Amino acid sequence: PQETGAVVCVESDIRGDVTIGARTVVHPKARIIAEAGPIVIGEGNLIEEQALIINSFPENILPDAEDIEPKTMSIGFNNVFEVGCVSQALKIGDNNVIESKAEVGRSVILSSGCIVGACCAVNTCEVIPENTVIYGSECLRRVQTERPQPQTLQLDFLMKILPNYHHLKKTVKASSTPARS
Amino acid sequence: MATLLQPEKVLYLVRGEKKIRVPLSQLYFCRYCSELRSLECVSHEVDSHFCPSCLENMPSAEAKLKKNRCANCFDCPCCMHTLSTRATNIPAPLPDDPTKTTMKKAYYLACGFCRWTSRDVGMADKSVASGGWQEPENPHTQRINKLIEYYQQLAQREKLERDRKKLARRRPFMPQAFSEKYGLGTRLQRQRSGAPISALYGLSLKEGEDQKEITIEPAQALDEVEPLPEDYYTRPVNLPEVTTLRQRLLQPDFQPAGASQLHPRHKHLLMKRSLRCRKCEHNLSKPEFNPTSIKFKIQLVAVSYIPEVRIMSIPNLRHMKESQVLLTLTNPVENITHVSLYTCEEEDPDDINSTAKVLVPSKELVLAGKDAAAEYDELAEPQGFQDDPDVVTFRKSNKIGFFIKVIPQREEGDVTVAFKLRHDFRNLAAPIRNTEEVEATSEAIWLTHHVELSLGPLAT
Numbered sequence: 001p002q003e004t005g006a007v008v009c010v011e012s013d014i015r016g017d018v019t020i021g022a023r024t025v026v027h028p029k030a031r032i033i034a035e036a037g038p039i040v041i042g043e044g045n046l047i048e049e050q051a052l053i054i055n056s057f058p059e060n061i062l063p064d065a066e067d068i069e070p071k072t073m074s075i076g077f078n079n080v081f082e083v084g085c086v087s088q089a090l091k092i093g094d095n096n097v098i099e100s101k102a103e104v105g106r107s108v109i110l111s112s113g114c115i116v117g118a119c120c121a122v123n124t125c126e127v128i129p130e131n132t133v134i135y136g137s138e139c140l141r142r143v144q145t146e147r148p149q150p151q152t153l154q155l156d157f158l159m160k161i162l163p164n165y166h167h168l169k170k171t172v173k174a175s176s177t178p179a180r181s
Numbered sequence: 182m183a184t185l186l187q188p189e190k191v192l193y194l195v196r197g198e199k200k201i202r203v204p205l206s207q208l209y210f211c212r213y214c215s216e217l218r219s220l221e222c223v224s225h226e227v228d229s230h231f232c233p234s235c236l237e238n239m240p241s242a243e244a245k246l247k248k249n250r251c252a253n254c255f256d257c258p259c260c261m262h263t264l265s266t267r268a269t270n271i272p273a274p275l276p277d278d279p280t281k282t283t284m285k286k287a288y289y290l291a292c293g294f295c296r297w298t299s300r301d302v303g304m305a306d307k308s309v310a311s312g313g314w315q316e317p318e319n320p321h322t323q324r325i326n327k328l329i330e331y332y333q334q335l336a337q338r339e340k341l342e343r344d345r346k347k348l349a350r351r352r353p354f355m356p357q358a359f360s361e362k363y364g365l366g367t368r369l370q371r372q373r374s375g376a377p378i379s380a381l382y383g384l385s386l387k388e389g390e391d392q393k394e395i396t397i398e399p400a401q402a403l404d405e406v407e408p409l410p411e412d413y414y415t416r417p418v419n420l421p422e423v424t425t426l427r428q429r430l431l432q433p434d435f436q437p438a439g440a441s442q443l444h445p446r447h448k449h450l451l452m453k454r455s456l457r458c459r460k461c462e463h464n465l466s467k468p469e470f471n472p473t474s475i476k477f478k479i480q481l482v483a484v485s486y487i488p489e490v491r492i493m494s495i496p497n498l499r500h501m502k503e504s505q506v507l508l509t510l511t512n513p514v515e516n517i518t519h520v521s522l523y524t525c526e527e528e529d530p531d532d533i534n535s536t537a538k539v540l541v542p543s544k545e546l547v548l549a550g551k552d553a554a555a556e557y558d559e560l561a562e563p564q565g566f567q568d569d570p571d572v573v574t575f576r577k578s579n580k581i582g583f584f585i586k587v588i589p590q591r592e593e594g595d596v597t598v599a600f601k602l603r604h605d606f607r608n609l610a611a612p613i614r615n616t617e618e619v620e621a622t623s624e625a626i627w628l629t630h631h632v633e634l635s636l637g638p639l640a641t
Contacts, residue, residue, distance in 0.1 A: 146300065
């Protein structure tokens with residue numbers, strides 16, 4: 001289910017209760033899977049091919065256990081999920097960039113302006129401070145003075161061009177039961 | 182299976198000043214001395230300098246002036262990647278009319294890997310795409326230059342005195358042309374075992390100039406040292422702000438402790454080197470001058486002259502039991518090569534690593550010449566060599582496979598065997614000594630190499 005204004009290609013795989021904000025672009029072959037709770041995605045995000053955003057059960061808890069509350073995964077605005085990344089973080093702020101093949105674990109909370117570099121796996125249980133850059137094979141960190149720029153040019157271009165080549169998923173009203181559209 | 186092809190499994194012994202065991206792919210072959218040479222028994226000389234990112238050639242004199250750094254390219258001080266110049270549009274007031282604003286391009290440096298930008302250290306954006314970036318000045322430059330001049334003069338004076346003392350008249354030494362490059366590089370200078378300051382002599386003034394007396398002030402020792410700030414032990418450390426040792430030491434002038442003082446530096450130049458045999462002074466490897474070209478003008482590498490032994494398959498090796506190991510021999514030259522293998526004798530001084538006995542085929546192995554067109558010729562005729570099927574398993578153009586028998590002598594550890602490889606080598610490059618004899622084929626000389634194979638651990 002999506003609000004008006006988002007561009008979601010038919011070839012993307014969206015399962016469960018997912019809300020996508022306006023001006024967000026979801027490329028084909030992106031996967032957004034809401035298994036253990038709903039996912040709310042904000043505005044102006046860019047989710048590229050083969051990116052995986054998954055709200056899954058923590059590994060050591062069975063899905064049938066009774067006192068599991070569904071936790072909502074929320075993603076802010078102007079984030080970029082590059083090709084092939086895996087994001088399980090429950091809370092992502094604004095203006096973050098998760099580069100190609102990066103992995104973000106469930107206990108990580110990304111604030112604003114963070115950049116998780118290519119192939120970096122962040123599995124710690126912490127809040128990443130603002131404007132942090134994680135880079136390199138050993139996941140070194142540094143702080144940059146300004147946040148990464150929002151990809152407005154890219155988003156505008158994609159919103160014009162993608163409908164020419166792909167069918168889009170149609171909007172489903174928010175009151176209906178969550179189902180694969 | 183691919184692990185058997187690793188070059189470190191088969192080592193050839195080089196008998197130079199030191200005995201070195203190296204895979205054949207890392208060796209050179211001097212065809213004037215007819216010996217193998219490794220990187221340690223050749224002299225390395227600098228051929229040319231170039232920048233690895235803009236691939237610009239630089240003559241050596243200019244490189245020395247610029248301290249071996251490129252003029253256009255910068256390194257990220259944070260992750261040492263190459264910096265790229267990015268442009269943004271900023272509104273700027275027109276010079277004629279301060280009220281209107283127009284878009285002007287401003288350039289800044291950015292790293293694609295760690296996302297460092299020149300704005301992080303406070304460097305303002307420049308209005309030109311290249312050439313606007315300056316490295317910060319070292320505050321001690323003047324003092325260092327003065328000290329260098331003083332010591333150069335001292336070295337020159339000492340050298341003149343030493344030369345005057347020598348009784349034998351040496352032929353004029355021509356220091357200027359040779360000492361321009363790196364003091365101890367050329368062979369004339371290498372033969373002198375002089376005083377330690379002779380290295381500085383290479384950088385000195387020309388002898389004809391009048392020599393001013395340069396005096397320096399001695400360094401002054403200070404009694405008082407700046408005290409540490411009071412909260413030095415109690416202030417919490419801001420980890421992202423602290424520079425790593427590597428980042429700090431890449432800028433030895435300043436060695437900043439804080440990341441906000443890390444300025445970018447110009448990129449280091451790389452160099453192309455040529456190798457020269459120390460005994461006969463012939464060039465073994467000379468690359469091309471153009472930085473974009475990877476070819477060589479002279480390339481006397483060992484793999485194109487010496488037959489190469491490779492391990493093809495190893496059976497389970499058991500203590501004191503004989504097993505057959507399959508090896509291949511490849512012939513790199515175009516004429517037929519005869520190879521014979523010998524086991525090392527009992528007290529062979531080269532044979533220090535072998536932990537197993539080996540039995541090599543006693544007959545001579547014949548290898549066909551390398552024919553570049555053979556792979557395209559589908560109707561290749563059989564080569565007509567009579568091979569003993571117990572020894573030679575297969576034959577394919579210039580390669581044969583053969584068995585050796587290995588008997589591991591130790592109960593534990595890796596199995597290593599060694600043997601001698603003797604082959605004939607036709608020297609096509611040797612100068613014709615006797616101009617009266619006109620021989621169509623050059624003489625073959627027999628070369629012997631000591632080869633060691635590491636066959637891995639015993640089977641459990």
